[in-house]
Amino acid sequence: MNKTKRDYELLSAYIDGELSAGEKTALEQKIKSSLELKKKLEDLKKLKQLTTSAYSPLDESPYFETRLFAEINSRKPWYYKIRKWTPAIGFALLTVALLVVLKYNPGIIKNIIEEQKSNIAGFYKENLQPLLYAADLNNEDIFNFALYKQLPLDKNKKEYLLLGNDKTGREYFEIKHKDKNLGKDNFKKFVTALDLNRKQREQIDSILNQYADELKLQVLVNKQNTVAINENLWNYRKAILTDLMSFAEKTSGNEFRRMMPRTVSFTNNPELVSAANKLRMNKSKNYIILTPDSIFSEELDLGKKDVEKGLSELKEKLEKQDKGIKSFSVNIRYDSTWKKFNNKVNWSSNYKITIDTNRCRVDLFDFPSLNMHLPHMDSLSSMLDSLAKHFNNYSYFIPEFEYSGDSLKFHFNGDSSRTYKFKNFGFDIDSLMSSQGILLDSLRSNNWNQFYNFNDSLIWKNFPGFENYFRSFKDRDDIREQMQELKEELRKFREEMKQWKKEFRNPREFKTEKEVNIK
Amino acid sequence: MNSKNKEKDLQQPQILKLDDDFSLIKRFIDEDGSAFRILVQRHKEKVRNIIFMTLNSSDMIDDIAQEVFITVYKNLKNFRFESQFTTWLYRITVNKCKDYLRKKNVRKIFVPIKDAEENFQYENPVESNDISKIVMNAISKLPYKLKVPLVLKDIEGFSYQEIAETMEIEIGTVKSRIFRAREGLREILKPLEPELR
Known part of the structure; x- marks a missing residue:
């Protein structure tokens, strides 16, 4: 590079202000002494002015950012774009996989479901054992079952099986964590109300024991909270009730009459009794199996003879050796291999299941036929319900009392905390008639399902609920004799009334069961 | 405060x-x-x-x-x-x-002659009376490596140091290129001097 050109280059940098202080001073000295450099400097300055002023800024691009970010998003890597399609792609692949599997193995889903069902069923059916031992049922429980349709499944957990009928007569059962608040000693009260002697008590006990043996295979339970209920259970209950009532009627006719309307008779209803007997013979293998997560019905072949043998042996052992044993388990052999299961199990939606916090109710729609029928039992059911409500009124325990001279002092244990003390006592015979009048009035008003306390004992009106304690008084037998006579007269009186009513009222309303049968 | x-x-x-x-x-x-x-x-x-x-x-x-x-x-x-x-x-x-210019030059080879002539005519500075446009057209005729430092300096106001970093060249080279650009610009504008006055 020659010297002049180098100086020109420095001039260019000079007008740009890019020379160091030393270079600048040296160049300025040179410019002063050189006309050529001066001219060149002017020339360069002019040129720089031209280029600087030539520029006019561009107009802004309004959609620059919008375009840019759209472009950036569209240029994201493929895996980034594909990410939002992942669920759709997943479903698509799954569908294709399913199609392929179903194409070559069409029954697979059904098989899986059936297998799962059988696994579930198998799990829940393990170690089913008779309720009688599992829940340690006694005669009181069986009595409550017959009369109040309540059977405890687990007393510790307060779990109860309740049977019932809805308004249309359809049967249902409930498993509840709360009992019906039945009170204690119902069976004992019933026995007391019937005024049974020791022998008769033993008889009624043995009836319940017999049914207990039958009942033990009707309800099975296990630790998996499974409950298997035989389809016959509803009829079994009726059979127990029929047997209990006919026994009560036979042995304590009068006491039974007091509790039941005179039109109700079990002994005069041979069809009912024979049906109840047949029912005991009827064996059904069909069980409704209720598990914590499913309900199905299945035939369980329990090998009943073996079970019964095993159970009776255990029972003997219990009685002989250790009375303290509360429960023990019995294994029941049954065939639940899934092939067999598959053919016989009924998963159809025949059940309506209602569950809330403390109960599980199962309504049975087209349940496999309960082929036994107890004649006239349905018409009796409302009256039996009344009996269940009322028999307590006829059952009085003899209170402890102290007798000194002319005063009596009673100590009430149980129902009452009160102590009565009175000096004088007497009988109000008239009250007997007035009470009878109430009953007759109720007949007249067509309201014949309504029962009053038919207190034919000596009534002390001023002490409601107290009058029957006279039955325990020392001259009780004399009073009873008198009462029997009175009762007999009343019975005759009732017969007359009945005849009289038949003549003047619509006969349909007063048909007795007996009359219906004859027709 | x-x-x-x-x-x-x-x-x-x-x-x-x-x-x-x-x-x-x-x-x-x-x-x-x-x-x-x-x-x-x-x-x-x-x-x-x-x-x-x-x-x-x-x-x-x-x-x-x-x-x-x-x-x-x-x-x-x-x-x-x-x-x-x-x-x-x-x-x-x-x-x-x-990159764009390189691609454009490659593409130019394949552009029909007629189109190229039209482009040339459109860019002919003589047709414009606007001084700014004349100067801008003159700048555009400079070679790329001279044009960019000149633009960055005179129009964008960069320092030589910034230009050197941007173009990844030495400061001395920047100085030289800017001078050469101005010389080239002067040569281009010489025939148009009357319009520039």
């Missing part, structure tokens, strides 16, 4: 301005999507102007500017904070322009 506070208020914006691009880049690295949008808003006009001055054509400005910012977006996470963001940004801009 006392004098100390006043001082603080005056100093603070300057400090912020210095670190602003860096802090935005840090926010972008921390997955803050709005930071990149601010960077674009701040620098897009400068980038567009450099492109315009370098190519002397408004057709492709936005397309190339988009390419520039897409390149920035892709590589911003690897920014090393060793030089200013703008230096890096303008380097990318200049390189994009260079």
Whole structure:
């Protein structure tokens, strides 16, 4: 590079202000002494002015950012774009996989479901054992079952099986964590109300024991909270009730009459009794199996003879050796291999299941036929319900009392905390008639399902609920004799009334069961 | 307000301005999507102007500017904070322009003669009486390596140091190229001197 050109280059940098202080001073000295450099400097300055002023800024691009970010998003890597399609792609692949599997193995889903069902069923059916031992049922429980349709499944957990009928007569059962608040000693009260002697008590006990043996295979339970209920259970209950009532009627006719309307008779209803007997013979293998997560019905072949043998042996052992044993388990052999299961199990939606916090109710729609029928039992059911409500009124325990001279002092244990003390006592015979009048009035008003306390004992009106304690008084037998006579007269009186009513009222309303049968 | 506070208020914006691009880049690295949008808003006009001055054509400005910012977006996470963001940004801009011109020159070979003539006629400076346009057209006739330093210096107001970093050349080379550019410009404009007066 020659010297002049180098100086020109420095001039260019000079007008740009890019020379160091030393270079600048040296160049300025040179410019002063050189006309050529001066001219060149002017020339360069002019040129720089031209280029600087030539520029006019561009107009802004309004959609620059919008375009840019759209472009950036569209240029994201493929895996980034594909990410939002992942669920759709997943479903698509799954569908294709399913199609392929179903194409070559069409029954697979059904098989899986059936297998799962059988696994579930198998799990829940393990170690089913008779309720009688599992829940340690006694005669009181069986009595409550017959009369109040309540059977405890687990007393510790307060779990109860309740049977019932809805308004249309359809049967249902409930498993509840709360009992019906039945009170204690119902069976004992019933026995007391019937005024049974020791022998008769033993008889009624043995009836319940017999049914207990039958009942033990009707309800099975296990630790998996499974409950298997035989389809016959509803009829079994009726059979127990029929047997209990006919026994009560036979042995304590009068006491039974007091509790039941005179039109109700079990002994005069041979069809009912024979049906109840047949029912005991009827064996059904069909069980409704209720598990914590499913309900199905299945035939369980329990090998009943073996079970019964095993159970009776255990029972003997219990009685002989250790009375303290509360429960023990019995294994029941049954065939639940899934092939067999598959053919016989009924998963159809025949059940309506209602569950809330403390109960599980199962309504049975087209349940496999309960082929036994107890004649006239349905018409009796409302009256039996009344009996269940009322028999307590006829059952009085003899209170402890102290007798000194002319005063009596009673100590009430149980129902009452009160102590009565009175000096004088007497009988109000008239009250007997007035009470009878109430009953007759109720007949007249067509309201014949309504029962009053038919207190034919000596009534002390001023002490409601107290009058029957006279039955325990020392001259009780004399009073009873008198009462029997009175009762007999009343019975005759009732017969007359009945005849009289038949003549003047619509006969349909007063048909007795007996009359219906004859027709 | 006392004098100390006043001082603080005056100093603070300057400090912020210095670190602003860096802090935005840090926010972008921390997955803050709005930071990149601010960077674009701040620098897009400068980038567009450099492109315009370098190519002397408004057709492709936005397309190339988009390419520039897409390149920035892709590589911003690897920014090393060793030089200013703008230096890096303008380097990318200049390189994009260079790429475009290279491709354009290759394409020119295949353009029909007729079209090429039309283009030439359109760019003929004599037809324009506007001094600015005459000068801009003259600049556009300079070779790329002379034109860019001149534009960055005279129009964008870069220092020689910044031009050297942007174009990845020595400062001496910048000095020489700018002088040569001016010499070339003078030669181009010589016949048009009467119009420039």
